[in-house]
Amino acid sequence: MLYVVIVFLAFSILLYVLLGGADFGAGIIELVTPERMKNKIRARTYETIGPIWEANHMWLIITIVILFVGFPAVYSLLSIHLHIPLLLMLFGIIGRGTAFVFRHYDAVQDEMQRVYNLIFTVSSFVTPFFLGLIFAASIGGKIDPGAVDFLGAYVWPWLNGFSVSVGVFTVAICGFLAAVFLVGEAGNEAEKRFLVTRSRLFILATVLAGGVVFLAAELQDVPLVGLLLGEIVTVGILLLATVAMIVLWIQLPKAGRLLSRALAGFVVTAVLLAFGYHYFPDIVITSAGENLTVFNAAAVGKPIETLAWALLLGSIFILPSLGYLIYSFQKEKNPASHRG
Amino acid sequence: MEDLLAARWQMAVSLGFHIIFACIGMVMPFFMATSHYQYLKTKKPLYKDLTKAWSKGVAIFFVTGAVSGTVLSFELGLLWPKFMLHAGPIFGMPFSLEGTAFFIEAIALGFFLYGWDRFSPWFHWFTGVVVGISGLASGILVVAANAWMNSPAGFDFVDGQYLNVDPIAAMFNDAWFSQALHMTLAAFVSTGFAVAGIHAYMMLKGKNVEFHRMAFVIALLFGGVAAILQPISGDISAKDIAVRQPAKLAAMEAHFETGKSVPLIIGGLPDVKNKKVDYAIEIPGALSFLAHGDFDAEVIGLDQFPEEDHPPVMVTHIAFQIMVGLGMALVGLSLLFFFSRWKKKEWLDARWFLWLFVLGTPLGFIALEAGWTVTEVGRQPWIIYGVLRTEDAVSPIPGIVYSLFLFVGIYVSLAVVVTFLLIRQIKAVPDSLRKASDPKENPFPSNS
Ligand code: HDD
Ligand code: HEM
Ligand code: HEM
Numbered sequence A: 001m002l003y004v005v006i007v008f009l010a011f012s013i014l015l016y017v018l019l020g021g022a023d024f025g026a027g028i029i030e031l032v033t034p035e036r037m038k039n040k041i042r043a044r045t046y047e048t049i050g051p052i053w054e055a056n057h058m059w060l061i062i063t064i065v066i067l068f069v070g071f072p073a074v075y076s077l078l079s080i081h082l083h084i085p086l087l088l089m090l091f092g093i094i095g096r097g098t099a100f101v102f103r104h105y106d107a108v109q110d111e112m113q114r115v116y117n118l119i120f121t122v123s124s125f126v127t128p129f130f131l132g133l134i135f136a137a138s139i140g141g142k143i144d145p146g147a148v149d150f151l152g153a154y155v156w157p158w159l160n161g162f163s164v165s166v167g168v169f170t171v172a173i174c175g176f177l178a179a180v181f182l183v184g185e186a187g188n189e190a191e192k193r194f195l196v197t198r199s200r201l202f203i204l205a206t207v208l209a210g211g212v213v214f215l216a217a218e219l220q221d222v223p224l225v226g227l228l229l230g231e232i233v234t235v236g237i238l239l240l241a242t243v244a245m246i247v248l249w250i251q252l253p254k255a256g257r258l259l260s261r262a263l264a265g266f267v268v269t270a271v272l273l274a275f276g277y278h279y280f281p282d283i284v285i286t287s288a289g290e291n292l293t294v295f296n297a298a299a300v301g302k303p304i305e306t307l308a309w310a311l312l313l314g315s316i317f318i319l320p321s322l323g324y325l326i327y328s329f330q331k332e333k334n335p336a337s338h339r340g
Numbered sequence B: 001m002e003d004l005l006a007a008r009w010q011m012a013v014s015l016g017f018h019i020i021f022a023c024i025g026m027v028m029p030f031f032m033a034t035s036h037y038q039y040l041k042t043k044k045p046l047y048k049d050l051t052k053a054w055s056k057g058v059a060i061f062f063v064t065g066a067v068s069g070t071v072l073s074f075e076l077g078l079l080w081p082k083f084m085l086h087a088g089p090i091f092g093m094p095f096s097l098e099g100t101a102f103f104i105e106a107i108a109l110g111f112f113l114y115g116w117d118r119f120s121p122w123f124h125w126f127t128g129v130v131v132g133i134s135g136l137a138s139g140i141l142v143v144a145a146n147a148w149m150n151s152p153a154g155f156d157f158v159d160g161q162y163l164n165v166d167p168i169a170a171m172f173n174d175a176w177f178s179q180a181l182h183m184t185l186a187a188f189v190s191t192g193f194a195v196a197g198i199h200a201y202m203m204l205k206g207k208n209v210e211f212h213r214m215a216f217v218i219a220l221l222f223g224g225v226a227a228i229l230q231p232i233s234g235d236i237s238a239k240d241i242a243v244r245q246p247a248k249l250a251a252m253e254a255h256f257e258t259g260k261s262v263p264l265i266i267g268g269l270p271d272v273k274n275k276k277v278d279y280a281i282e283i284p285g286a287l288s289f290l291a292h293g294d295f296d297a298e299v300i301g302l303d304q305f306p307e308e309d310h311p312p313v314m315v316t317h318i319a320f321q322i323m324v325g326l327g328m329a330l331v332g333l334s335l336l337f338f339f340s341r342w343k344k345k346e347w348l349d350a351r352w353f354l355w356l357f358v359l360g361t362p363l364g365f366i367a368l369e370a371g372w373t374v375t376e377v378g379r380q381p382w383i384i385y386g387v388l389r390t391e392d393a394v395s396p397i398p399g400i401v402y403s404l405f406l407f408v409g410i411y412v413s414l415a416v417v418v419t420f421l422l423i424r425q426i427k428a429v430p431d432s433l434r435k436a437s438d439p440k441e442n443p444f445p446s447n448s
Helices: A002-031 A035-049 A055-068 A072-081 A084-107 A111-138 A148-155 A162-182 A189-219 A232-251 A255-277 A304-331 B003-042 B043-079 B081-114 B123-149 B167-171 B177-206 B211-242 B244-253 B286-292 B313-342 B345-349 B351-359 B363-377 B398-428 B430-433
Strands: A282-284 B156-158 B159-161 B264-266 B270-271 B276-277 B281-283 B381-384
Touching: A002 A035, A002 A055, A002 A111, A002 A162, A002 A255, A002 A304, A035 A162, A055 A084, A055 A304, A055 B043, A072 A084, A072 A111, A072 A148, A072 A282, A072 A304, A072 B043, A072 B081, A072 B244, A072 B286, A084 A148, A084 B043, A084 B156, A084 B398, A111 A282, A162 A189, A162 A255, A162 B043, A232 A255, A232 B345, A255 B270, A255 B363, A282 A304, A282 B363, A304 B081, A304 B167, B003 B043, B003 B123, B003 B211, B003 B264, B003 B398, B043 B081, B043 B211, B081 B123, B123 B167, B123 B177, B123 B381, B156 B211, B177 B211, B177 B313, B177 B363, B211 B244, B211 B286, B211 B313, B211 B398, B244 B286, B244 B363, B264 B286, B281 B381, B313 B345, B313 B363, B345 B351
Parallel strands: none
Antiparallel strands: B156 B159, B264 B281, B270 B276
16 A cells, blocks of 8 residues: 555646646746737746646645644654745745736736736745755755754755756756746747747757756765666656657757647656655655655554555545646647636 | 744744635535526526626636645645654544545536536536535545644644544544534635625626526525524534534633633723733623623633643734624625525615625635634644643744745735636626526637
């Protein structure tokens, strides 16, 4: 049963990065869109993520619940040592969610829109940055459970080159996902051309940031090169991802909506998979050398069993209805309904 | 401010903020579904307008509920890591089921908000009902988790170890039913009277009177019935804690000395040092009767507990008086409403009548916050009653007071913005009435 829980944990993280990521990315794209295009991109964003926005962020909540029910030691340790970045991420989540809805439901369209837009774009950037940073800090090996000084216990675990570079990498990935996703929604040629350029820009940014991550890891003694050398599986996965990225680059202007999205999704999934494979079964790596793994940090006995059943039961309800929701709104979209 | 106090305040502020949006999220879908049903049956366009007007408000409240809830699921760890280390696996069952309920709610809301004129009318109506039912389910589940903190069950506590954990038994602890019942009713009372009050005010202003009357009646039908049932459910809760958490009951009643045939104390200021209550009205034997159904029964007082296990008497007592006092006032308003619908139809338009309900707008929510203060402060000094002390659960990180200030700042700004948006939304109602006849009208303004 523990494996069911682990699979769900991995699955929720993956879906949060993919769906939530595309969602954050839309705000990041908005940030790098010239003023004259902004309104169009905004409308496009709203049409695409409006109906599923709320469902996207549920994956984060599921992840958190799985952590505190199934792996309480992990939840507790990260809450203590990564208190500060977690708070900053929360501020991002609050700002983003509220600004997104407020700007579309405000009955009057006036200067308040400027405020909402500012909060929306800035927090679209802040949230994934800290998400990536927290993820990196958890496996970066700088958490010191025995530290007594403030900086050592609460700051250095996450304020370091490796974590920051993974934060930037995550932002790039989100922008990449959203750009590719939005290409499929473009209303006219000009818009499409614009979005294709953005997609390529973010592909470059992702590759570049990925390089920086490895560099930072080397400098900080985080054993990450194993990901590239030595492990045949991870090397294979990353190679496939690279191929997919190249195909995407070339085919983007012509490829159908489904293909380009599938490729983009595949790239991100592959990166996460390689990371996951490389680190399994560790979740938290501490400087003391005693790592928390999905095995030694799991709750003992019945809680794991009931959690697994609750998750299985839940997915029987959720997956079909979520699928139907996405299907309904995809199906009925037609070019005529595209205003902008 | 010391860190423990700051953490307690931060938790209280966050929960006190979330609960308002959670209640609205639980109850408004039922109001919308009722009005939507009326529309489908009678085809009166005003009902459609009402449903839509409400649903825009709900979208704003929903997102605020969702983000504040997300904050809470992190805060449990950020503030109380040592509590979650042990409690997580034990009281996690409701949270894992709640995930499903939230998800269904979010999906159904997607269908409902974006589904006008896209699906068959009854399927569309049904998605609205699903929003309500799953909202209620999540409310009940999370209250079951809170009830576990009051009435720990489903594990053996041996030498500081939590053994033989059974999450199902933990979920169905002794307190879950009474708390869930009382909470559900409270959500209907507080939202019902708040909504009715706002629409009563609009009727007084003479705008779209017919529209606002429909809204007023729907809100009060739900709120009124719940308000009348509330004291009954409150009595069940009181009888329950008299047995389970006698220290909390004693603090609520400022009952210092154990004795038989104990009077009920109404109002008054507890004087904790001298163990007496000043300026109170006493009803002989009534507390014994309310707690145990017998005027002569013994009621345990605070003297049975060591000083360090006493909850803060002043806060608990006053909060309890506020809840019960407002509860009774709301029962009065509800009876007045039902009486006038039955016998005195002309009152429904009278200005004094509408003003009474305008004044009633905040009362339900004040009672709700007061009630939670009773439950949570009355549990102190325990975070898990009788098992783990709050002071032993707090995070070791220093400077929690700064995050408290930040959160208070954020919540105050959010409250201001939400109020501002709501006022704009209400002012915009005549607009939507004019457009109402156009079936293709886009229900959501997009700034394209
Ligand atoms: C509209 C709000 C509202 C109203 C009118 C009342 N209550 Fe209440 N009360 C709550 C809202 C509330 C609550 C939702 O805030 C609490 C906190 C925890 C809970 O389960 O319900 C609560 C708790 C609570 C408790 C503590 C339960 C526990 O700790 O387990 C008692 C004994 C009562 N109530 C009793 C009453 C009585 C006798 C009322 C008579 C009119 C009353 N309440 C009206
Ligand atoms: C008695 C207390 C509580 C009640 C009755 C309650 C009820 C609800 C309801 C009905 C919602 C749906 C939001 C809406 O429709 O606007 C909600 C949202 C949420 N609540 Fe609470 N809640 C309570 C306390 C908590 C606590 C303590 C937590 C955290 C551990 C929590 C976590 C959440 C989360 C994560 C959401 C967002 C779900 C979403 O995105 O839809 N809640 N709550
Ligand atoms: C939404 C309605 C709720 C409100 C308004 C509320 C209110 C409060 C208040 C006022 C405190 C501070 C008590 C004190 O320190 O004197 C508190 C503490 C706390 N509450 Fe609640 N509460 C609610 C529901 C819940 C739920 C559903 C849970 C968990 C499942 C919960 C968990 C906690 C925890 C962990 C603390 C901190 C420890 C403590 O002070 O005992 N609360 N809450």
